[in-house]
Amino acid sequence: MAYNRRKVLGIIGGGSIVAATAGAGVFLSTRTPTRAMLPWQQAGQYQEPRRRALSYAILAPNPHNRQPWQVDLSQQDRITLFADTGKMLPHTDPFNRQITIGLGCFLELLRMAAAEQGYRAEIKLFPQGFENSHLDQRPVAEITMIKDEGIQKNPLFAQVLLRRSLKEPFDIAKSVPDEALNQLEKVVGNGVGVGTSNGMDRVAALRQVTREAMAIEIKTPRTYQESVDLFRIGKSEVNANPDGIDFSGPLFGSLALLGLFTREIALDVNSSAYQQGIESVMANIDTAMGYIWLKTAGNGRIDQLNAGRDWLRINLATTALGIGLHPISQALQEYDEMNGHYEKIHKILDAEGETVQMLGRLGYGKAVPPSPRWPLDAKITKA
DSSP: OOOOHHHHHHHTTTOOOOOOSHHHHHHHTTOSOHHHHHHHHHTTOOSSHHHHHHHHHTTSOOGGGOOOEEEEOOSTTEEEEEEOGGGOOTTTOTTSHHHHHHHHHHHHHHHHHHHHTTEEEEEEEOTTOOOSSOOOSSOSEEEEEEEOTTOOOOGGGGGGGGOOOOOSOOOTTSOOOHHHHHHHHTTOOTTOEEEEEOOHHHHHHHHHHHHHHHHHHHHSHHHHHHHHHTEEESHHHHHHSOSSEEEOSHHHHHHHHTTSSOHHHHHOTTSHHHHHHHHHHHHHHTTOOEEEEEEESSOSHHHHHHHHHHHHHHHHHHHHHTOEEEEOOGGGOOSGGGHHHHHHHHHHTTOTTSEEEEEEEEEOOOOOOOOOOOOGGGGEEEO
8 A cells, every 4th residue: 555655654643764874775665565566567478368367357456455366277268266255354344245346346357358369258157156145165257268359459458557546645626527527437337327526515525424434444443453454564564465455665664664553553542643544544535526436226246246347447447547546435335333324325426226336536646556466376276
């Protein structure tokens, strides 16, 4: 997770680190978890068509960067996709809805990557059925790669390696134009509804409800603990376990080594670090200059997968337009403490009777590095 200096100072309660010598500067420059970033460099470097497509698919956006996909390549020309049930978020995503959306992002990126090679990815969803209450060991999809030189390629694929979830403050002096919102709405299909807004009354209402929902997640002990357990602090932790919430780079790496940023400090609700960390997160929310959301008539697994497919395309389209997109879906989470805000945000978004699957804030912000990823081989269970 990329954080600016203001956020870092917040986390350590206003302190700072000074690299007093040239040697210290060299040390700080080595704090990037380069091994965990290798999958972004290796994408497309495989000769075998399935692995080549999968090397892009593993870069898809997903909740808490859990990367909840496993694949079986034991059958020729086929990919069988499974949900890694060890990567669930039981407190903030008790029905695995958000995880399923992430799997939809994966499938859409896989389909695009196959088309780039002249293959049609024929996808059969949940061939052995599914439960709406939870994901299980049954396959999420069977994908057959079929050679098709006439397959249409998606121009959005050019943005795959540039795509980010921009979790930084946006420029509040720069509005998101109507034309950009219109273009984003056009990339959605699969029976998924889309809404956008840059009107300041609705933006103000959404800033408020998303701020309140974020506070609920942070101040509910079990949901906050779920996030803190997924903190990866410093280069070594990120390289060893490149999923979860990334706190790497020179400053965070140094803070970790000095004992100034730990999970214990993050959990201490009486510390200035905790309070200023909350203020920093809320400051991001307060810079939203527009919003985009996806909604479905139902809330079954296919609806969720389709929402993920469209979210992936929206993320690529915002990248092409130079617009930052940050998923901000706390109010859509389905646990008891969030019930009131779940209802409130559906009312604000005119979605009563429907399910809002994704909500993202829009704006313009600085470039950030990609999120860490497990290598492709780590996600192949059978070859």
